[in-house]
Each structure stands twice: as C-alpha cells, then as structure tokens.
Amino acid sequence: MQRFQVSFLPRSRWISRNTVSPACCSVSAGRPLGQKKQTGSFNERRELQTLSWRERIKRGCHATWIQRHCTEAVGTSCVLEGPLSECHIDSWYVIIGAALPAVRNSPFCEGVLLNHLNEALMDPAVDRTQAPPCDSCHVTCTASILSDVAALCIFTSDSDGIKKKKRCLVFGRCSVWGACENQPGDLVLEFSAEPSVPQRGCITLHDGEPRYQQQLLGCVVFSLQNLNSGDALLLPVLSAFSRVTAAVVLCLHVCFRSVTFRCPAPSGVVGTVLVCVGFCPKAAARILPFLTDVHNCVGQLLGDEEDSGKNLASGCDRQVLQFVPMEELLTGGLTEFLRTMNSEIIQQKLHLLMQS
Secondary structure, eight states: TTTTTTTOOOOOGGGGGGOOHHHHHHHHTTTTOOOOOSSOOOHHHHHTTTSOOHHHHHHSSSSHHSSSSOOOOOOOOOOOSSSOOOGGGGGGOOOEEOOSSOOOOOTTHHHHHHHHHHHHHOOOOOOOGOOOOTTTTTOOOOHHHHHHHHSSSOBBBTTOBOOOOOOEEEEEOOHHHGGGGGGGGSEEEEEEEOOOOOGGGGGGGGGGGGHHHHHHHHHHHHHHOOOTTOEEEEEEOOOSSHHHHHHHHHHHHHHHHHHHHBOOOOTHHHEEEEEEEEHHHHHHHHHHHHHHHHHHHHHHHHHHEEEEEEGGOOOSEEEEEEEEOHHHHTTTTTTHHHHHHHHHHHHHHHHHHHHO
C-alpha cells in the first residue's frame, strides 16, 4: 500500500458516484426499487383505469385499511434510537438536477398508495384545505405529546438539588400548542414558525417542493444552532417521500437520542409531528456545517430563479435532489421508520379525502 501511495478518497470527490448498487437496488422492506406490484388480471386492471379514484380505492386491496377509523395515536412504538454514530458525513455530497414536476414514486412508501393520493389531490372537485376532520377518528392532543416528551427527557439537578428545566423547541402556532404552555412539568416551550404548506399548484410535489425544503432545512439548522444538551424538538413535516426530507430525518437521528412521530397530527398541524428528544450538541457539531451549506445551496437556487424573473409558483428549473447517499438512507432502521410514517400520513389524508 505504501509503495503505491494509496489514500482514502471521499465519495464527494469520486468521478462517478453511482456505481455502488447493492444498497440502492433494494430496500429492507421487500421489492427492488422501481418494481411495480401488480394485482388482478390485465382486463381487471384496464377496467380499474376507467373508474374514479374513489372507486379504485374501494375495489383495491387497501380499501379496508384506508377506510378504518384511527382509534389511537400511531408512532409511539416506531423509534429511531440515537444519536446515530455510524454515518459517513465526509462522504456526503449534494446532487442538483432538473426540478421535480411531481413526486410519483418513492423508496420510502408504497407506490400504489402514493398514486392513490396524487389522483385524489388532482381531482378538481377535492379541496384538501377544506377536508373536514373525521368525528370517529382519534384526535391527538398536544398535551399528550408534550407529556410524552417530558417523560423521555432526562432531567438533572443542580448543586442545590433543584431540577433543571429542559427546553422544547416547537415549530408551530401558539394557538395550537400555546394552551399547553403552562402544563405541569419541567419543559420550557419555545415557539418558532413552521414550514409553510406548498401552494395548490405544487400539491403533488408534497415535501419535494423547493421552497418547503428550504424552510424545513432552515428549521433544522436553527434547531441545531440553538438547542442545548438534552433539549427536545417538535417539528411538523408534510411527509418524507423525497430524498431531501428523508435525509433531514437521518440528520435528526444523528443528533437526538430518540426520534418518533405522532400521527394523526394534532388539529391545526399538517402531516405528522416528529418528536425528537435528547439533543446531543457534539453530534450536531459534526453535521451542522454541511447542513448549513445545503440550506444555502437551496436558497441560492431559489434566489437565482427570482433574479431571472421567473414565477416560483410555476416551478423552478433546478433543485437539490439529494445530499445523503442512498445507501445510507436505505440502511438500518431508517427505511422502515420512513415507510411506516409515510404510510400513516397517506392513510390519514386518503381517509379524510374519501369522506369529503
């Protein structure tokens, strides 16, 4: 080795970065990526194509699951235990490419469910912003989430034996979470603006909309810069279909002792809520410079679109598509966590849209 002066070359400097295939070709949950699951005969599938999206769901294999009412909050048993140390941040790199017109497929959810959701959202007769809540479904209470956070936090005492309080940074409106501000416990709530929901013209982009991704990355960067050891974070997310949002969840996995989600989200919160407890500043220091660069890169691309006079509502030409290698996103328990979370988000959205 010394004779040939072999040295380590970071993946970001590879000439070709797409030659590593084993981890990218399959996910732990089953089929190779891109392989479609077909059900029924050819004639039955042709007949389904002539039906409305509601009828296709009713005749499909997910009908019972979508129409069932939620009886309890989901996500408490789905945990990413960290802080994750087995990640190679030095090999991370940013991929910029043509902007996504829509998110039609994802390795982090079942393609059939995502197709059902896109068809429902594209129906001009459906207004997702006016979909009424289901009276028969369980309503997640913000107080119960904060109680769970307090139970997971590790509180220490000072020299006088007084228990030190922990901060909980909440991205959301005070009108939603503020009623719990004086709840008993040792949590100090701090509020900040949550990422805005994409415009209706970008509805099938879901969490792949560039402006939303910029705001989501900004929330995470702000959190890593301001939280102290052992603090908690409550971050609402639309979904995690895109590789950028999936990488954001991985970053939180690196920086927190525990990451779970709550679905259905509390009233007034879109998507789901990521519950992150036990902040680790040392781990965050490793990832913060790179994450800041990614956030600046997304902002620069959006700024270039504005400078060129283009309307962002009509879509950008280029966007950040990925900043963590797929083999890291598809290893460990992250894939199963994302698939479970995304499935619950889709189920809740379709459940409400079916009744609208």
